[in-house]
Amino acid sequence: MPLQDIAKWIEDTKVLSRLTGIAAACLTATSLSGCLGGLDFAGSPDVDRTVVTSSVPLVRNDEDNSDAITVRNAVSSADISTVGGNPIPWANSTSGSAGVISSISEEKVNGTTCRRFTTTRHSYQGIAKFDGNTCLLGNGEWYLTSFGQRS
Numbered sequence: 001m002p003l004q005d006i007a008k009w010i011e012d013t014k015v016l017s018r019l020t021g022i023a024a025a026c027l028t029a030t031s032l033s034g035c036l037g038g039l040d041f042a043g044s045p046d047v048d049r050t051v052v053t054s055s056v057p058l059v060r061n062d063e064d065n066s067d068a069i070t071v072r073n074a075v076s077s078a079d080i081s082t083v084g085g086n087p088i089p090w091a092n093s094t095s096g097s098a099g100v101i102s103s104i105s106e107e108k109v110n111g112t113t114c115r116r117f118t119t120t121r122h123s124y125q126g127i128a129k130f131d132g133n134t135c136l137l138g139n140g141e142w143y144l145t146s147f148g149q150r151s
Helices: 003-036 062-077
Strands: 088-091 098-109 112-123 126-136 142-149
Touching (some): 062 088, 062 098, 062 112, 062 126
Antiparallel strands (some): 088 098, 112 126, 126 142
């Protein structure tokens, strides 16, 4: 290849390289313009202001009920005479929650045996303290009359 042909080939390569760079820059700018078009930098009237984040209401789920039943079972099966002030751990394999019942007190209300208790619940929602009450019905079953998070 003569020297003159090599110089022309190098010059053609430089031109091609520059054209490729310009084409890539244009393609990038075109792509990004689509991403920025929906942002409301200037208070565009086209923005839907009816959509609000965090507007989904909190729904109580079966997990909460399942934890309450697990705690009720632990409280109702505890032997009050031997528990004393010792904490009673509980775990719910259905919800993945666990906790510790820190106090149980038993009393008779109109001839019905009831137990008040305080427990913690460690769940995916965090750690919280709960108070509750369960009573023994005439048929031998314990009924949870209250179970709520302390405020």
